[in-house]
Amino acid sequence: MRRLSTLFATDFASAVGDLGLRQVLFGILSIVGGNPGINQGEVGKALGIQRANMVSLVNELVDRELLDRRVAAEDRRAFELRLTAAGERCVDEAIGRIRQHEDKLLSDLSPPERAKLIQLLSRIGASGG
Amino acid sequence: MRRLSTLFATDFASAVGDLGLRQVLFGILSIVGGNPGINQGEVGKALGIQRANMVSLVNELVDRELLDRRVAAEDRRAFELRLTAAGERCVDEAIGRIRQHEDKLLSDLSPPERAKLIQLLSRIGASGG
DNA sequence: TATTGTTATACTCTATAACTATA
DNA sequence: TATAGTTATAGAGTATAACAATA
Numbered sequence: 001m002r003r004l005s006t007l008f009a010t011d012f013a014s015a016v017g018d019l020g021l022r023q024v025l026f027g028i029l030s031i032v033g034g035n036p037g038i039n040q041g042e043v044g045k046a047l048g049i050q051r052a053n054m055v056s057l058v059n060e061l062v063d064r065e066l067l068d069r070r071v072a073a074e075d076r077r078a079f080e081l082r083l084t085a086a087g088e089r090c091v092d093e094a095i096g097r098i099r100q101h102e103d104k105l106l107s108d109l110s111p112p113e114r115a116k117l118i119q120l121l122s123r124i125g126a127s128g129g
Numbered sequence: 130m131r132r133l134s135t136l137f138a139t140d141f142a143s144a145v146g147d148l149g150l151r152q153v154l155f156g157i158l159s160i161v162g163g164n165p166g167i168n169q170g171e172v173g174k175a176l177g178i179q180r181a182n183m184v185s186l187v188n189e190l191v192d193r194e195l196l197d198r199r200v201a202a203e204d205r206r207a208f209e210l211r212l213t214a215a216g217e218r219c220v221d222e223a224i225g226r227i228r229q230h231e232d233k234l235l236s237d238l239s240p241p242e243r244a245k246l247i248q249l250l251s252r253i254g255a256s257g258g
Numbered sequence: 259t260a261t262t263g264t265t266a267t268a269c270t271c272t273a274t275a276a277c278t279a280t281a
Numbered sequence: 282t283a284t285a286g287t288t289a290t291a292g293a294g295t296a297t298a299a300c301a302a303t304a
Binding site: 265266268269279280 | 282283284285286287288289290291292293294295296297298299300301302303304
């Protein structure tokens with residue numbers, strides 16, 4: 001499991017590496033994409049990232065104009081995050097590449113086998129973990 | 130895959146945490162256990178650990194008297210590593226606990242499902258990865 | 259008083275280069 | 282010259298505490 005996770009991580013890097021996206025950054029973009037206007041802190045909670053460590057990550061994405069960060073109208077302590085147009089393009093591009101690479105990675109399994117694998121994996125830790 | 134790997138890692142920690150064994154240390158002990166007299170550098174290669182980083186890890190295990198480290202007779206540059214009696218007990222104890230925890234983690238799957246899962250996982254990355 | 263984001267800081271893990279002693 | 286282990290060091294990633302602004 002650990003070995004495969006490393007394999008997927010390496011694969012992720014080679015898939016989106018030239019986009020300059022690390023796994024964490026992609027995680028942030030994709031959470032924000034699915035929840036426009038979400039708070040910085042909530043994104044961190046969703047990904048298990050400390051508030052303190054979110055700062056530089058979000059800074060990086062804002063500097064690269066992939067994220068739009070605004071003071072929230074209802075709570076002026078908080079920041080609302082949204083994808084910019086470039087951010088959306090970036091996420092779409094990354095998702096496409098990741099799919100391609102995963103298909104290659106799973107090429108030894110037939111489609112029904114892949115479905116079975118995903119079904120089994122999704123049931124692990126559903127109750128206890 | 131990444132989420133599950135984290136789950137297994139966390140589980141590992143809670144299983145053997147009070148033995149003071151991190152995943153790397155367990156890895157080293159179990160490689161040495163299976164290959165008594167193996168070189169320090171070879172253990173590193175097997176686990177993907179840089180030579181430089183092996184030093185303090187092996188020091189730690191020797192200090193805790195889980196590993197026995199001797200200059201190799203045939204090549205006096207190298208160190209031969211072996212488990213001490215305490216080291217063997219430690220590995221056995223850890224393996225037992227890890228099995229228990231993994232059983233709990235996989236408790237939502239029937240025995241044939243577990244076998245199927247392991248079979249599918251083992252086929253990923255076998256060719257290309 | 260509690261919470262959001264920030265800063266500073268420390269600790270672990272990992273990676274690289276230069277050193278020693280053997281080969 | 283090449284290799285095994287060592288040392289020093291630098292860079293990520295992650296964790297905690299203290300602070301300002303706001304609630």
